[in-house]
Amino acid sequence: MIKATVYVTIKESVLDPQGNTVQGALHSMGFQEVNNVRIGKYMELTLDTTDKTEAEQRITEMCEKLLANTVIEDYRFELN
Amino acid sequence: MIKATVYVTIKESVLDPQGNTVQGALHSMGFQEVNNVRIGKYMELTLDTTDKTEAEQRITEMCEKLLANTVIEDYRFELN
Numbered sequence A, B: 001m002i003k004a005t006v007y008v009t010i011k012e013s014v015l016d017p018q019g020n021t022v023q024g025a026l027h028s029m030g031f032q033e034v035n036n037v038r039i040g041k042y043m044e045l046t047l048d049t050t051d052k053t054e055a056e057q058r059i060t061e062m063c064e065k066l067l068a069n070t071v072i073e074d075y076r077f078e079l080n
Helices: A017-028 A052-067 B017-028 B052-067
Strands: A002-010 A034-047 A073-079 B002-010 B034-047 B073-079
Touching: A002 A052, A002 B034, A017 A034, A017 B052, A034 A052, A034 B002, A052 A073, A052 B017, B002 B052, B017 B034, B034 B052, B052 B073
Parallel strands: none
Antiparallel strands: A002 A034, A002 A073, A034 B034, B002 B034, B002 B073
């Protein structure tokens, strides 16, 4: 059993309207010190395998095909 | 300038329909080894302050008030 943690973030060059909205909300609540917010996804996957090399390859494939939209998003992952 | 990374995850005891949907999609794409998926949020906030203790307290307040729904979600954060 391997646990994979996947982080999907919007690319630096791409606007993040969700992040801007959260930043606006924080400002209006008095958190003026917040000057940038970027929002991404955090995923925990449990894999029925013990082979880390294979898991790494499979997770990369899952990210490329489904978990991330590589046109506008970056991804990275950790295996435990 | 302090960068805070906030992770918001659905509590263990709460169902995660989005995670189940992603798991189903992965299965139908041939990734049969995936036996659990939990989806959360990942946020990067930049704060205009240099006081780590204050930042910690402010981020906690933001999480409690806006960033996480503490009835069904857990949060944790790191400051850099």
